[in-house]
Structures are given as structure tokens and as C-alpha cells.
Amino acid sequence: MPKITANSVDEHRNQVHHAIFQSLASLMNERSFDAITMAQIAAGAGIGRTAIYHHFPDKDAVVVAFASDETARYIERLEAVLADTAGPAEALRVYIRHNLDSGEQFHVGLGPKLYGLLAPESRQAIREHVVAIEDVLRSILQQGLAAGVFAYDDEAAAMAMVHAGLSARQVDPTQVEDFLLRGLSTRT
Structure with a gap:
């Protein structure tokens, strides 16, 4: 034992x-x-x-549990840093900075090569964790749109634009923030 x-x-x-x-x-x-x-x-x-x-029972189960653990810790920290933000523009700025800063701490983005090796049910389970993170961004964007701070026609495109900007690892985070906020037509 x-x-x-x-x-x-x-x-x-x-x-x-x-x-x-x-x-x-x-x-x-x-x-x-x-x-x-x-x-x-x-x-x-x-x-x-x-x-x-x-x-x-197998490697897929390890990966799914790992993704679940990483996502829970990631969202907990993200929500903590978002708790004191004043409005959607600041929340988006904090969301962007948190994602850029946390990229080295978390392994949430395990990569497309890995997803291709997992069973379909494992890929779906991991996708559900990604959706939980996307929901935080979706909420920020919707609040900004409702408040007239953001202007966009397609929510999915706006989310894709933000997430594409988060992959710019060799760019000053402030420049990424400014670029994305301008792209969403913030009026701050």
C-alpha cells in the first residue's frame, strides 16, 4: 500500500x-x-x-486533467486581477496583459499538434476548458459594446483578433494592448 x-x-x-x-x-x-x-x-x-x-487510465486522461487544473488556476488568477478594474476598456487591458504575462506560467495552449494525437472525446473535454477562458473575454467585450466603449460587428471576429494579438510574444505588451484597444474602437 x-x-x-x-x-x-x-x-x-x-x-x-x-x-x-x-x-x-x-x-x-x-x-x-x-x-x-x-x-x-x-x-x-x-x-x-x-x-x-x-x-x-491513460495519457489522454492525464492531459485532460492537466488542462482542467491549469484552466481552473488560470481563470482564478484572471478573475482576481479583473475584480478591481474600472470598466470594460481597463478590463480588456488587464485581460490582455494577464494573458501575455501568464503565457510562461501556464501551459493552457498545449498546441494543435497535441490535439491531433488525442481521442475526439479528449479534444472535446479540452475544448470546454478553452471555452471557459473565452467566456471571460466574451463578457468583457459584451460589456464594452453595451457601454458604447467598444464598436464591433462580429463578436467571434473581435475575439479572434484579441487572441491573435496575444500570440505576439516578441512585441511590447503595451503596444499589443494599445493596438487591440484601437482595433475595437475604444473610446477611452
Whole structure:
């Protein structure tokens, strides 16, 4: 029987899952998803080769749980930084800055190559996590449109424009913010 290394079974499980997620992230930096085995993930997490199966049935399940954990932490931090914003323009500026600053901390964007290797139900589960993040942006845009701060005709296009701007990693974040806010016709 494995030794519980925490004050409770739930806390122990959370610690093991965190170690598994860290191992997966580390391995994903070294090699492709299809070249990673459950045994390698377990070894990196410091657990037995068969113990990992007490937590996850396969690699897809690890990725989905990892995405769920990352998304929950990401949205929690995003909502915390948005809580004190004064209006939709500032909220969008904070959303953009948070996304640009958090890109290195979170692995939410696991990449299109990975999605192609996952089973359809796993891809759908991960997509649901992406939608949760998109909902935050959608709410900001809708509030800005209703307040007359933003002007756009197509919400999906406005969201795509913002997310495309977030991929500009080599550009000064202030320039990205200004560009996107001008693109949405803010009147600040």
C-alpha cells in the first residue's frame, strides 16, 4: 500500500496529481506527446510505474486533467486581477496583459499538434476548458459594446483578433494592448 505523504487522502491525491502534471509538462518540453509513456510520466512524478494507473487510465486522461487544473488556476488568477478594474476598456487591458504575462506560467495552449494525437472525446473535454477562458473575454467585450466603449460587428471576429494579438510574444505588451484597444474602437 502506498504511503500517504499528506494530512489527508485528498491532499495526497492533489500532491500526486500535481507531480504528474509537472512531469508531463517537463516531458512535453523534451519530446512529442506520442513519444511519452505513462511509465515515463510516473517516473518523473516520483511514483511507481503502475501507481499512475490508480490516478489516470491513460495519457489522454492525464492531459485532460492537466488542462482542467491549469484552466481552473488560470481563470482564478484572471478573475482576481479583473475584480478591481474600472470598466470594460481597463478590463480588456488587464485581460490582455494577464494573458501575455501568464503565457510562461501556464501551459493552457498545449498546441494543435497535441490535439491531433488525442481521442475526439479528449479534444472535446479540452475544448470546454478553452471555452471557459473565452467566456471571460466574451463578457468583457459584451460589456464594452453595451457601454458604447467598444464598436464591433462580429463578436467571434473581435475575439479572434484579441487572441491573435496575444500570440505576439516578441512585441511590447503595451503596444499589443494599445493596438487591440484601437482595433475595437475604444473610446477611452
